[in-house]
Structure formats: C-alpha cells, structure tokens
Amino acid sequence: MKRLGLFYLLTFISFSCFAQVTIKLQAQNVLRKQILGEAEWAMTQSPITVTAESSSLSTGGKHDFFSQADYFWPNPANPSGPYINRDGETNPANFIAHRKAMIRFSAIIGSLASAYQLTGDEKYVKQAVIHLKAWFVNPETLMNPNLSFSQAVIGSSTGRSWGIIDTIHLVEVAQGIIVMEKAKSLNKSDLSKIKKWFADYILWLNTSKNGVAEKTAKNNHSACWVMQVASFAKLVKDETMLDSLRWMYKNVQLPNQMATDGSFPLELARTKPYGYSIFNLDAFTMICQILSTPKDNLWKFETADGKAIKKGISYLYPFVADKSKWSLKPDVMFWDNWPVAQPLLIFGANQFNNYDWFTTWKKLDLKPTNEEVIRNLPVRHPLIWM
Known part of the structure; x- marks a missing residue:
C-alpha cells in the first residue's frame, strides 16, 4: 500500500510539472510573434529617461522622478487654490511624462528580455544595456533612486506616499535583468552599478517617510x-x-x-x-x-x-x-x-x-x-x- 501511495504521489507530481511545462510552451507559442515584433521595435529605440523632460511644478531636481496625482483637479470654488480629489477620475492635464518614460522603458526591457529568452541572441541584451545604463548608471541621464516627488498635489503636497505605485513598472525591468544577467553583453561592472541602484531604492522604500507609509x-x-x-x-x-x-x-x-x-x-x-x-x-x-x-x-x-x-x-x-x-x-x-x-x-x-x-x-x-x-x-x- 505504501508503494502504491508513493506511485500515485509521484504520478501526480509528474502530471503537475508536465501541465506547467505544457501551459508555458503554449503561452510561448501564442506570444512568440508578438514578442519578436515588439523586440524589433525596441531595437530601434533610443533611451528616454526622467532627464528628457521636466515640470516647473516639481520641487525636485532634474534627476528626480515627478508626477501629479491622477484624481486631483482644480477646485471650481477656488480655482487658484489647492486641488481637490475626484476619486477614480483621471485629470488629463497632469504632468505624467516621467511615468510615460518609465512605462516605455519597461516595455523595451520586457520585450528585449523576452526575445533573448526565446532566441538566445545577444543583440537584444546589447540594446537593453544601453537603456539600463541610461536609467541607472550614466550621471547625465540617470534617475535618482527615490520617489519623493511622485503624485504631487498642487497646493497641498510636493510628493505623496501613494506615488510610490508609479514604479510598479520597474518590476519587469528587474526581472528582465535577471533573465539577461548571465549574458556576455552585460558586463559585471555595469551589472554591479545597476544592482546598486536597486539596493539603494530598496533602502529608500523601507526607511523614508513615504516608503513606510506606502508599506503600511x-x-x-x-x-x-x-x-x-x-x-x-x-x-x-x-x-x-x-x-x-x-x-x-x-x-x-x-x-x-x-x-x-x-x-x-x-x-x-x-x-x-x-x-x-x-x-x-x-x-x-x-x-x-x-x-x-x-x-x-x-x-x-x-x-x-x-x-x-x-x-x-x-x-x-x-x-x-x-x-x-x-x-x-x-x-x-x-x-x-x-x-x-x-x-x-x-x-x-x-x-x-x-x-x-x-x-x-x-x-x-x-x-x-x-x-x-x-x-x-x-x-x-x-x-x-x-
């Protein structure tokens, strides 16, 4: 009976692993054409970081990410006063250029990492490195590892804890780096500097006033x-x-x-x-x-x-x-x-x-x-x- 039970357990485990492999392969077949098409686009793109565009509303510097809170609008009763909240209603006049740049960055790295994973072609890693260095290494274009000035509200806040949600688009950047980090085209020096940026950001997320507020x-x-x-x-x-x-x-x-x-x-x-x-x-x-x-x-x-x-x-x-x-x-x-x-x-x-x-x-x-x-x-x- 014990051997029979072990047999059924091993059979179940084998079936589960096979099912996961099958779903992964099916997903790969579904996405392959899209991935290679997106990677072809990404291969033609030049880096755009937070330094490409600035807002006079930001109290931060050139290298600081800045955005405005989505659901805040001018107060009709006091047009020149603090903005008021209209939950769920996005204000199209807000400054979101940095957010768009980060989303674009995420799309580029996600596409290139996916294509590299499918093909093993180092050309995708070489292109990714250009963008990674622009955001995390190059002094002229890098982003500071904090979100102190994200989702600001005119008249009441220069940056809020809620704004930390803006960097959710870096999760695929981090995962893309994991997929590519053993490639020859991503040298140890650059990789170390990139990881240092993320380590510094982790520290800020866990120790800053806004970071702790978002965590809780x-x-x-x-x-x-x-x-x-x-x-x-x-x-x-x-x-x-x-x-x-x-x-x-x-x-x-x-x-x-x-x-x-x-x-x-x-x-x-x-x-x-x-x-x-x-x-x-x-x-x-x-x-x-x-x-x-x-x-x-x-x-x-x-x-x-x-x-x-x-x-x-x-x-x-x-x-x-x-x-x-x-x-x-x-x-x-x-x-x-x-x-x-x-x-x-x-x-x-x-x-x-x-x-x-x-x-x-x-x-x-x-x-x-x-x-x-x-x-x-x-x-x-x-x-x-x-």
Whole structure:
C-alpha cells in the first residue's frame, strides 16, 4: 500500500510539472510573434529617461522622478487654490511624462528580455544595456533612486506616499535583468552599478517617510509595495528582505485585505471596483510568483479562515471571463477597457493547471494600447517570469 501511495504521489507530481511545462510552451507559442515584433521595435529605440523632460511644478531636481496625482483637479470654488480629489477620475492635464518614460522603458526591457529568452541572441541584451545604463548608471541621464516627488498635489503636497505605485513598472525591468544577467553583453561592472541602484531604492522604500507609509497602507498600494520590493530584492539577492516579505504576505497582506469569499472589500468600495479588484489581484498573484520557493510556497499558503490566492482568483474569474455577471455598479471610468490578458489568469493557470483560466487569458487582449490599462498592468511579458 505504501508503494502504491508513493506511485500515485509521484504520478501526480509528474502530471503537475508536465501541465506547467505544457501551459508555458503554449503561452510561448501564442506570444512568440508578438514578442519578436515588439523586440524589433525596441531595437530601434533610443533611451528616454526622467532627464528628457521636466515640470516647473516639481520641487525636485532634474534627476528626480515627478508626477501629479491622477484624481486631483482644480477646485471650481477656488480655482487658484489647492486641488481637490475626484476619486477614480483621471485629470488629463497632469504632468505624467516621467511615468510615460518609465512605462516605455519597461516595455523595451520586457520585450528585449523576452526575445533573448526565446532566441538566445545577444543583440537584444546589447540594446537593453544601453537603456539600463541610461536609467541607472550614466550621471547625465540617470534617475535618482527615490520617489519623493511622485503624485504631487498642487497646493497641498510636493510628493505623496501613494506615488510610490508609479514604479510598479520597474518590476519587469528587474526581472528582465535577471533573465539577461548571465549574458556576455552585460558586463559585471555595469551589472554591479545597476544592482546598486536597486539596493539603494530598496533602502529608500523601507526607511523614508513615504516608503513606510506606502508599506503600511491597507489596500492595493501596500500590495504593490510588496510586489515591487520583492522583485528588486530578488534581483539583488537580498534574502533577508525576501523572507520578511513572505512573512508580510502571510501575516498582513492576505489576512487583512482579502475577505473569506476571496474578494477585496476595500477595492470593491472604490469608484472603480472592477478595475481595482483586478489590479490588486494581479499584484497578489505576482507576489506569489516572485516570492514562492519550494520550502515556502505562497501559492499553496492558506490562512486559518481559508483565505488563499487560489480563492481570490476563483472569486474574480467568473467576472473576468464574463463581465456581464458583475453585480456592482460599473467603474466610473475605463469600464469598457477591462479586462485584458491579466497576469492572474496566466500565472494562476500555470500554477493550478487550470486550462479554463489559460483559455480565457488567450482570448483577451494580449497587447492593450489604452494608457490607463497599461498604467495598471505592470506585467505584460509573462514568459520572463515563467
């Protein structure tokens, strides 16, 4: 009987591993043409960093990232006074040039790393190095490793903790570096300087007033803080930090944000409950993807009252597969633009061998162009994570 039980266990493990390989290969086949096309575009691009454009509203310097808070507008009752909040309604007049540059940077590195992973061609790494050095090494163009002046509000704040969410687009940059770091075209000196930038940013995220406030937020902001720091810590091999983030996910993030049915009540209370629920679950999914180890597998972790990442995906999936089933009010903006090929679907499918989730992922938009969607979709190159 013991031998029979062992046989079934080994068979199950073998089937699970085969299923994951199969989903990965299928995803590779689905994305191959798109990846090579995006990489061809990336090969023609020159670096654009935060130094390319500045705003007179910023109290920082030329090398400091600056943006304005999305949902703040001039007050009709006091046009020259402090801006007021209109939750969920993006002000199109805001300065977001640095955010756009970072999103573009992420797209370039994600595309080049994906193409390198598919082909092994060093030309993609050589091009990536040009952009990586521009952002993290070259004194004339680099970005300072802080977000002290992000999502400022005219008349009340020169930079807010909420603005730290702007660097979610660096997670694929960090992962792209991991994929390419053994290539001959990325020399040790440049790699060391790049990693030093990320180590400095991790320190700022954990010690600055804004960083600590973001870390202790109760909604998607803290989830995105964990996702970011996890990605950066993985790159620089900060095992102490990685262990602390696993603890934080299991003891703070999951139990405090997720309800027992798998929903996120604080996201459901927003004016964009659908989009924010997807966004937060994507972040939770990436936390599990980045931090899980054979000894500490967050994909399998479950709280005493049954909260788990699989429950979160299972809760939201019916509404992603068929948005008409959503029973709450539509989002105040961008309702028609969601969902797209969400990370929660492809990574969830890969981990739990769920072909329904994978099939839905394939059917959705694999290359969205709406700026708001892209802003809230930091992981757009799934193969470099699998």
